[in-house]
Amino acid sequence: EGPPSCSNGCERCSEYNGCIKCKPKLFILLERNDIRQIGVCLASCPQGYFGMRTPDTNRCIQCKIENCEECFNRNFCTKCKEGLYSHRGRCYPSCPEGLSTTNGTMECVE
């Protein structure tokens, strides 16, 4: 039974795991769909994830910060969800005490 035809951008795939190795420069995202968890290849990672490059593989890793849309790494948010304020890579419903926003941004500063 020949190798299954791989999805876009996938270099090596299998019936059960989906993609197991993406083409160079692409990121592999492990997509959970109920019981299944398969690999898919993306040029850039979706909202709520950041791209991590290693010699072996380029991975989409989930941002660990609550209410974060885009992150620089697991623990530093660069864009909070709409309506939330950001301070030092975290997201808040309102600016922490002693801080306030300036000229209409959602960034809390001293």
Place this chain on the structure above:
Amino acid sequence: APRAVIKVTLLRHEPTGKPITLEGLFVGGSAGYAEGKLMQSHPLSLCNTSEDERQESDFISIVKLESPERKVPQCLPLLKKARLALERGAQAVIFDVTDDKDAALELHESDSLPLPVVLVKAKDAEELMGLVNKNEEARVRIDIKKEDPKWPHYD
């Protein structure tokens, strides 16, 4: 190593309630009972870099290991992958080793796994992975297989 009996009960489709009985092999001194919802883990999800996508608590991870020739980035030895899955809340881990004959050797070297880790292959693995492929919600119960007594009873 003791053999495992794996009873799989489908939760949504026929034949619900009537368990499918499969077999496997316990490794790492982990023979014991476990129960949980069947949940696939991609081999790359069990790496230090991957996120801890903690689902509900009672799930049993099943991992389809690719053949070594396919050169999937290993990221961690199998034993550590098993430990990582258990640390993330899996009640047990099932490895489909149909395409990775060396996996059994690698996992036999330990005897300190805290919860059941079972190797399945061929027909038994195909049945389990077939359920995963169809996204069939299933409950899995793992137990130690009672072996028939070796010596017939003499009166």
